[in-house]
Amino acid sequence: MKKHLKRFRVRTVTAVVAMAFAANAWAVDPFTVRDIRIEGLQRVEPGTVFASLPFRVGEQYNDEKGSAAIRALFALGLFKDVRLEVSGDVLVVIVEERPTVADVEFVGIKEFDKDTLRKALREIGLTEGRPYDQALADRAEQELKRQYINRSLYAAEVVTTVTPIERNRVNLSFTVSEGDPAKIKEIHIVGAKTFSENTLKGLFDLDTGGWLSWYTKSDRYSRTKLNGDLETLRSYYLNRGFLEFRIDSTQVAISPNKQDISITVNITEGERYVVQAVKLEGNYLGKDEEFKSLVKIRAGEPYNAEQVTDTTKAFIDYFGNFGYAFAQVEPRPEVDRVNNRVVLTLVADPSRRAYVRRVNVSGNNRTRDEVIRREFRQFEASWYDGDKIKLSRDRVDRLGFFKEVNVETVDVPGAPDQVDLNISVVEKPTGSLQLGAGFSSAEKLGISAAVKQENAFGSGNYFGLEINTSKYNRTLVLNTVNPYFTPDGISRAFDIYHRMSKPYDDQGGNYSLSTSGVGLRFGVPFTETDTVYFGSSIERTAINPGTSIPAAYLEYAQRFGYASYSIPLAVGWARDDRDSTLAPTSGKYQRVSGEWGLLGDARYLRANLQYQQYIPLTRRFTLALNGELGLGKGLSGRPFPVFKNFYSGGLGSVRGFEQGTLGPRDVTGATIGGARKLTLNAEVITPFPGAGNDRTLRLFGFVDAGNVYGEHEKFDMSTMRASVGLGLSWLSPVGPLRLAAAIPVRKFAGDRIQKVQFQIGTSF
Numbered sequence: 001m002k003k004h005l006k007r008f009r010v011r012t013v014t015a016v017v018a019m020a021f022a023a024n025a026w027a028v029d030p031f032t033v034r035d036i037r038i039e040g041l042q043r044v045e046p047g048t049v050f051a052s053l054p055f056r057v058g059e060q061y062n063d064e065k066g067s068a069a070i071r072a073l074f075a076l077g078l079f080k081d082v083r084l085e086v087s088g089d090v091l092v093v094i095v096e097e098r099p100t101v102a103d104v105e106f107v108g109i110k111e112f113d114k115d116t117l118r119k120a121l122r123e124i125g126l127t128e129g130r131p132y133d134q135a136l137a138d139r140a141e142q143e144l145k146r147q148y149i150n151r152s153l154y155a156a157e158v159v160t161t162v163t164p165i166e167r168n169r170v171n172l173s174f175t176v177s178e179g180d181p182a183k184i185k186e187i188h189i190v191g192a193k194t195f196s197e198n199t200l201k202g203l204f205d206l207d208t209g210g211w212l213s214w215y216t217k218s219d220r221y222s223r224t225k226l227n228g229d230l231e232t233l234r235s236y237y238l239n240r241g242f243l244e245f246r247i248d249s250t251q252v253a254i255s256p257n258k259q260d261i262s263i264t265v266n267i268t269e270g271e272r273y274v275v276q277a278v279k280l281e282g283n284y285l286g287k288d289e290e291f292k293s294l295v296k297i298r299a300g301e302p303y304n305a306e307q308v309t310d311t312t313k314a315f316i317d318y319f320g321n322f323g324y325a326f327a328q329v330e331p332r333p334e335v336d337r338v339n340n341r342v343v344l345t346l347v348a349d350p351s352r353r354a355y356v357r358r359v360n361v362s363g364n365n366r367t368r369d370e371v372i373r374r375e376f377r378q379f380e381a382s383w384y385d386g387d388k389i390k391l392s393r394d395r396v397d398r399l400g401f402f403k404e405v406n407v408e409t410v411d412v413p414g415a416p417d418q419v420d421l422n423i424s425v426v427e428k429p430t431g432s433l434q435l436g437a438g439f440s441s442a443e444k445l446g447i448s449a450a451v452k453q454e455n456a457f458g459s460g461n462y463f464g465l466e467i468n469t470s471k472y473n474r475t476l477v478l479n480t481v482n483p484y485f486t487p488d489g490i491s492r493a494f495d496i497y498h499r500m501s502k503p504y505d506d507q508g509g510n511y512s513l514s515t516s517g518v519g520l521r522f523g524v525p526f527t528e529t530d531t532v533y534f535g536s537s538i539e540r541t542a543i544n545p546g547t548s549i550p551a552a553y554l555e556y557a558q559r560f561g562y563a564s565y566s567i568p569l570a571v572g573w574a575r576d577d578r579d580s581t582l583a584p585t586s587g588k589y590q591r592v593s594g595e596w597g598l599l600g601d602a603r604y605l606r607a608n609l610q611y612q613q614y615i616p617l618t619r620r621f622t623l624a625l626n627g628e629l630g631l632g633k634g635l636s637g638r639p640f641p642v643f644k645n646f647y648s649g650g651l652g653s654v655r656g657f658e659q660g661t662l663g664p665r666d667v668t669g670a671t672i673g674g675a676r677k678l679t680l681n682a683e684v685i686t687p688f689p690g691a692g693n694d695r696t697l698r699l700f701g702f703v704d705a706g707n708v709y710g711e712h713e714k715f716d717m718s719t720m721r722a723s724v725g726l727g728l729s730w731l732s733p734v735g736p737l738r739l740a741a742a743i744p745v746r747k748f749a750g751d752r753i754q755k756v757q758f759q760i761g762t763s764f
Contacts, residue, residue, distance in 0.1 A: 030062040034089040042097050042168060044078050049093060052076060061091060069093075078131050098131040102169040108176040111151055117144070132170050137162070144174060152220035154258040155179030183219045184208050185260040189233075191248070191267040203236055204229040206263070212688070215697070221252065221261045230265065237269065241302025243333065243342060244270035273303045276341040282348035285322065291315060291348075303333075303342050312346065319350050320386025325409055325419050326351040355383045357418040363425040364458075371460035372396055372423065374484055377528075384409075384419060391528060396425070398576075401455045403428040430455035460484065474500045483523075491523035495537070511546035513553070513643055515539060521570065533572040533593070540565055541602070541643045550670035556642050564641065566600030583698070583729075584614045585622045585685075597644075603635040606644055622685045624700075628653075630677035632711065640711045645673030647708060649721075651757050653679045654706040656723030656742030658754040663708025665750075678715055679706035688728070698729045704742070722746040 036057060038049050052072040055065050066084050073082045073095065081096035104121060106114050120143075121127055126136045141160050148156035156178050163171040185208060189200050201207070206229055209219035230247055237245035248266040255261075277299050284291050294314040296307045312329040319327035327350045334343040359380055361372050375395040378388040389407055397405045404426040412418040431453040452464040462481035468474055477497040485492035500514040519537030526532055541564045543549075543557045572593035578584040589612040597604040608630050615623040634640040650659030663674045685700040705722040709715060725742030739758040744751070 028061075028063055028066070028086055030060055031086075031089050033057055033059060033061050033091050036091050036093065038093045038095070040095040040097065043100065044095075044097060048076065048078070049073065049095070053093070061086075077133060097168060098133070099164065099168045099170045101126065101128055101130055101132050101172055102165060103128060103171045105171070105173045106176065107173060108178065109174075111148065111153065111178060126172070132162070132172070134162075137172065141174065144176070148176075148178065150222060150224075152181045152183065152222070152261070153178055154182045154254060180259060181220055182254060182259050182261050184221055184263060186262040186264075188262075188264045189267060190264060191269065193269055194242075194272075195236075200233060200236070203232050221263070226250070226252070226263065233265070233267070235305065237267075238303075238305035239307075241272040241274065241304070242270050243273045243303050243305075243335065244268075246270070271337070271340050273335065273340050273342045275299050275301055275303055275344060276336070277343045279343065279345045280348070281345055283350055284348055285319075285350060291318065294318060295346075297344060303344075308344065315346065315348060317386045317390070319348075320384060320389070322350075323353040323355065323383040323385065324350040325354040325384040325386075352417055353383070354417050354419050356380055357412055357415070357420055359421045359423065361423045361425075364427065366427055366458045367401055367425070367455060367460070368458045371399070371401075371455075371458065372425065374487075374489070375399065376423075378421065389421065393423075395528070396423070399455075399460070401428065401430050401460075402426055485522070489525045491531075493519075493521040493523070493535070495519040495521070511549035511553070512544045513541070514544060515541045515643065519570075529577045530573065530575050533574070534570065536567060536569050538565075538567055539600075541641075543643070548668065548670075550666045550668050550672050552642050552666040552670075552672045556639070560601065560638070564601040564643075566597050566602040568600075568606075569596045569598055570594065571596075578612075578614060583696075584624075586614050586616050588613050595644075597635070597641075602641045602644070603638050604632060604640050604644060605635060606630075606632045606640075617684075620686050624681075624683040624685060626679075626681040628677070628679040632675035634675075634711065640675040642672060645675060645708075646677035647671075647673045648677055648679060648706050649752075650754060651740070654704045654721055654723060655702065655725060655740050655757060656704065656744040656753065656755060657721060657747075658752040661752045662706065662721055664710045664713075669750075674708040674713070675711035676709040676713065676715065677706070678709075678720070680704070683727075685729075696730065700727045700729060701725070702727060702740070702742075705746075719748070720746065721748070721751065 033055060034057065036050070036053070038046050041049070052069070052075075054068045054072065055061055069084065070082050073079055073093075078098060079095045080098045083094040085092040085094060104118060104127065106117060109117070118127070121140055124136060124139065126133070126140055137160055141158050144158050145156060148154075148158075156176060159175045161173040161175065163173070165171060184206060187201055187204065187206065187208060189197050192200055205218060206221065206225050207213075207218045213219045230250065234245065234247065246268050248268055250266070251262075251264045253262045253264075275297055278295055278297050280288060280291060294311065296311045296314070297304065298307075308331050312331060315329040316327050319329075327348065329349075330347045332345045332347060334345065336342065356378060357380065359373065359376060359378070361369050364372060376392040377395070378385055378392050393405055393407045396402070402425040404424075406424045408422045408424070410420045410422055412420055431451075451466075452462070454462050456463045460483055462479075462483070464477070464479050466475060466477040475497070477495065477499075479493060479495040479497075481491060481493045483489070483491045496518050498514070498516045500512050517537050517539035519535060521533055521535030523531050523533045543553050543562045545554070545557070545562065570593065572591065574592075575588070575590045578587035578589055589610075591608075591610040593608045595604075595606040597606075608628070610628045611626070613625045615625070617623050630646040632640045632644060632646065645663075647660035647663065648654055649657035649662040654662060660673070661671050663671060663677075665671055681702060681704050683700045683702045685698050688697040688699045701724075703722070703724050705720050707716075707720045721744065723742040723744045723746075725740055727738065727740035729739075730737045737758065739756075741756050743755065744753060747753070
């Protein structure tokens with residue numbers, strides 16, 4: 001064949017394959033390449049093409065290398081056509097670039113956030129500025145349909161439109177017709193004998209709908225939710241002795257119009273088994289008695305899978321305390337089907353002892369590594385200690401900066417006695433803008449606001465600014481807290497404040513009580529849950545005279561002056577082992593604080609004690625108890641300063657009464673507070689009816705009691721005010737909301753009633 005112009009074109013993979021069978025027709029005699037030219041490039045760099053060619057100038061070209069070059073260029077995904085032309089000893093590479101995506105738009109989408117969808121497409125390579133790939137567009141369309149199915153929108157239709165525009169670009173549009181969601185119309189559990197079908201369906205998060213379904217979406221089918229409900233059902237039976245319970249099948253049927261869903265679960269209960277005995281086998285490190293004390297399974301009671309799981313976990317955790325990170329405990333039930341008895345044998349293998357090589361932290365895009373690491377009590381290059389790891393996880397969680405905190409133990413390849421700890425966190429907004437309001441017959445509406453940042457600049461430090469514009473209480477407070485002022489965990493808090501207030505009175509007098517000051521406090525951790533606080537401040541308190549000033553204020557001002565300077569010393573102790581600070585269900589919070597007016601014009605002692613307990617009654621109900629006691633006493637022959645009095649009534653004390661209106665009154669009828677205070681609260685908290693097991697929306701019933709007494713008065717239970725009521729707590733999209741409606745059940749003449757109160761905040 002002569003060396004005049006010869007060309008061949010390959011447009012598809014099929015053509016490339018066919019070329020192998022027609023070598024004689026397309027063949028080019030091998031030659032030495034003198035030059036390589038590239039034609040057709042618009043955006044792709046020439047170096048990208050040259051780097052993919054299997055030959056260079058000065059090397060020999062043949063058909064095999066030509067086929068390899070075409071395959072390599074197509075594999076880049078940048079070209080929709082590639083041609084090689086040979087002119088003498090010059091090789092010409094002619095390419096036609098794929099169009100690039102100019103814009104991606106979504107039309108008709110309401111169920112999803114468009115920015116989230118764009119981010120998802122960007123992760124698979126379908127975004128502005130990237131080459132357009134029909135396969136990726138088809139994949140995106142199918143994934144979008146799948147997401148709609150996951151939200152019970154089975155009738156959703158997705159149409160992809162590709163519009164060519166100038167400069168070899170395309171606009172990509174996904175047009176969606178969402179339709180109405182399919183809703184669950186029927187749920188049947190077939191085979192239940194011991195428990196009623198309604199009882200079992202009550203365990204499910206999925207249901208046939210209720211008046212609150214618009215919020216919970218519990219009547220929308222989700223395979224993930226159904227799997228979770230089936231596991232709940234399985235656990236319910238296994239925890240009640242039905243050792244051989246099984247779910248035979250699950251049918252999910254959808255109506256022809258794709259609007260109604262029917263779910264049928266077929267089960268076999270089996271027999272109920274009672275535990276006859278619990279035995280230990282294997283290596284328990286010579287600590288058999290200690291392990292036996294951890295057994296939560298009791299002979300003579302129905303087999304309980306949860307107790308078995310808790311016992312094996314307790315065993316593994318206890319092994320971890322001695323460095324055995326890979327311990328295994330296997331429960332082996334020996335079933336006596338004749339007598340419906342089971343003997344449970346716990347077989348232990350502690351495996352090998354290990355120490356922690358590294359602690360790795362991930363997920364903290366905002367929070368600095370040191371903020372997390374300084375909470376860890378398990379150190380690198382130390383023996384693995386399960387207790388310390390759990391404590392470390394809890395301490396990180398208690399920071400309040402993260403929605404999730406997980407610790408994973410990972411083997412180190414080639415080092416059987418080493419592990420790495422991977423701590424992964426999911427951050428949450430730690431700044432808040434809080435708004436509060438209260439209705440009353442006198443103030444109508446009082447507004448308060450606060451800006452707080454619990455993790456300023458990711459440093460773990462706290463910054464807060466509080467403003468209250470109430471008619472009777474105006475506040476401006478600025479405070480900061482550095483929880484690790486020293487490497488040992490001693491905290492430092494700095495406060496600047498100005499408060500102006502006056503007790504309630506009907507005559508609308510223009511007197512006021514103002515306090516300005518600056519304070520410095522330190523906190524010293526003595527144990528993992530105990531902290532002692534101490535500090536001091538410099539205060540100036542002024543009684544500003546005006547019309548209708550309470551007689552008690554006027555008397556104090558005439559005896560000791562209208563302005564008082566003091567340097568109180570403060571000391572306190574707090575213990576907190578609650579499982580959550582936002583929605584606790586178990587644990588205690590205890591606090592004792594004291595203030596001693598040692599220097600200055602005001603001489604006094606002031607103490608406050610608080611105790612909170614959260615008791616899980618059932619899986620859905622929690623009992624919350626709170627008690628608070630305040631005590632004050634004047635020193636050096638002086639009475640307790642009226643501007644240090646305790647107040648009670650309203651949110652945070654006795655609901656059903658106006659804020660701060662309980663307690664002694666002077667001859668003018670004004671509420672002046674008192675030197676002694678007692679408050680008792682009890683709440684029963686449960687997920688809101690119709691909201692399933694969602695703990696972000698909770699209903700609570702409460703009983704409050706309390707009162708304020710003068711310095712020389714005794715606590716008199718017969719004068720305690722009391723109220724009962726219902727409340728709603730909701731971690732709403734705009735922040736925590738708390739609403740309470742109370743009815744006083746013990747009140748006296750002159751008491752001022754406030755039946756409705758609420759507080760709402762938002763996060764950023």
